[in-house]
Amino acid sequence: MLRPRRLLLPAAVALLLALTGCSPAPEPTVGLQRDGDGYAVVVPLCPNGEVLSVSVWESSSGARAEWTVSSDGANGAIDRFPLFVTPPGWTAGDHDLTALKPGTSYGTGTAMAANTRDTDFGFTLADLEKLKGDEVLTLKKGGGTTRLKARKFRANALTFC
Numbered sequence: 786m787l788r789p790r791r792l793l794l795p796a797a798v799a800l801l802l803a804l805t806g807c808s809p810a811p812e813p814t815v816g817l818q819r820d821g822d823g824y825a826v827v828v829p830l831c832p833n834g835e836v837l838s839v840s841v842w843e844s845s846s847g848a849r850a851e852w853t854v855s856s857d858g859a860n861g862a863i864d865r866f867p868l869f870v871t872p873p874g875w876t877a878g879d880h881d882l883t884a885l886k887p888g889t890s891y892g893t894g895t896a897m898a899a900n901t902r903d904t905d906f907g908f909t910l911a912d913l914e915k916l917k918g919d920e921v922l923t924l925k926k927g928g929g930t931t932r933l934k935a936r937k938f939r940a941n942a943l944t945f946c
Contacts, residue, residue, distance in 0.1 A: 816921035829942035853878030
């Protein structure tokens, strides 16, 4: 039988691994969704308003055009916003990418303070054009992309907070 003192070490190790990012791979943390005639960025609506940045970049040419926005944690209720638009309360970063072109490969990802887990995934305009209704294109656990219903994406993305 394990004594309470012997349970402390495994609990401490589990906590340390979780805090250092050595936990299992995350579920999706950033996604792209249809938004009228364009597309929207979808991110987790973290309860504590963690610092977040989102980037989209061209990955099929030598020159890396990029679009980046970041939040200081005061983004509160913003969990979806039009691609290539800086949401209210967010800060614009690189904005030399302003539109998606057919036949071009892109990447997207997000970063959160003190979280080093990989969230990047690649996509094309053709991938986005295949999205239906409330589907979100996002990182597939283990690599690649997947399409999820927006509700499932949001539930899964909260594990990143």
